[in-house]
Amino acid sequence: MVQRDTDTPDLLSALDDGLLTLTLNRPDARNAMSDPMLEAMERELAFAEGSSEVRCVVLRGNGHAFCAGGDVKAMGDGPPPPSAMNDRIAYQRAIQRATSGRLVAMAKPTLAVVNGPAAGAGLALALACDLRIMARPAFLLTAFATVGLSGDFGVGYLLTRLVGGARAREMMFLPDRISSDRALDIGLTNWVCEAEHLDAHAERIARRLAAGPPKALGYMKDHLNKALSTDFDTYMEHEVACHLDCSRTADHLEGVMAFAEKRAPLFTGR
Structure with a gap:
């Protein structure tokens, strides 16, 4: 500490x-x-x-x-x-x-x-x-x-x-x-x-x-904040762009591999 x-x-x-x-x-x-x-x-x-x-x-x-x-x-x-x-x-x-x-x-x-x-x-x-x-x-x-x-x-x-x-x-x-x-x-x-x-x-x-995936959690928070002030279609446009951006991360690959291997994922923020 x-x-x-x-x-x-x-x-x-x-x-x-x-x-x-x-x-x-x-x-x-x-x-x-x-x-x-x-x-x-x-x-x-x-x-x-x-x-x-x-x-x-x-x-x-x-x-x-x-x-x-x-x-x-x-x-x-x-x-x-x-x-x-x-x-x-x-x-x-x-x-x-x-x-x-x-x-x-x-x-x-x-x-x-x-x-x-x-x-x-x-x-x-x-x-x-x-x-x-x-x-x-x-x-x-x-x-x-x-x-x-x-x-x-x-x-x-x-x-x-x-x-x-x-x-x-x-x-x-x-x-x-x-x-x-x-x-x-x-x-x-x-x-x-x-x-x-x-x-x-x-x-x-x-x-x-x-321990969570930093980019995904950050996007989730942004989505939830935007849900209070934007229309549904605009929200979904933003949501899908962020979702696919996350799909390119090493953390997403780690999550998929951890699921297949029946272990806890180790997210690094990459």
Whole structure:
């Protein structure tokens, strides 16, 4: 395992055999976001997107929370002065695209390991990942209405696509806790397990993702994203081109040979 230097204690990064694990590391503040944390996440996700060493990204929180979202204590300092508001808007847009946006768009699978509360923008980060696993005591919470905010980091977009418009409105307007079992029932998480088994279960899932055929998984993710915004015929045109591109790879040949030889395939990304 290689510990990567993130230039801040607020985010830890470790690369181990294709898995890049990013750990939100402000446990005393329930891993509430800070500018240094988000800027480090931007850099690490850019590295993950461009590096053949990274085949899966895992996002998790240190301590007893996943992420509380924005730092409510810091919000007490008030908004930036009007003269600085445009700069702050530009910064926020850029950092959201580079974090939530990159988690959604990057051609690599991502997994959120939700060990505890995921609230506000922290919920958005979890939803931006492709897959989620929750510890049974964990819960989800939009929280924005509680503090008079409308939502950021793509939360409304992501909720609408995962649970539909009516339920997304309910969750945003009436910010009640969503238990892990309820999250599983309505499609906000893929797995729920006891807290003591979370790390082992998440590790197994992440290793399976990292062992998959990188080009094929990247195309699959792109197809699934496009399915939300394009017509069926356009989707199929894109799908068949990618499918046939995969057929020319060494990984496809390896998969066929492994099937014939009744063994597990060893995909290399070629």
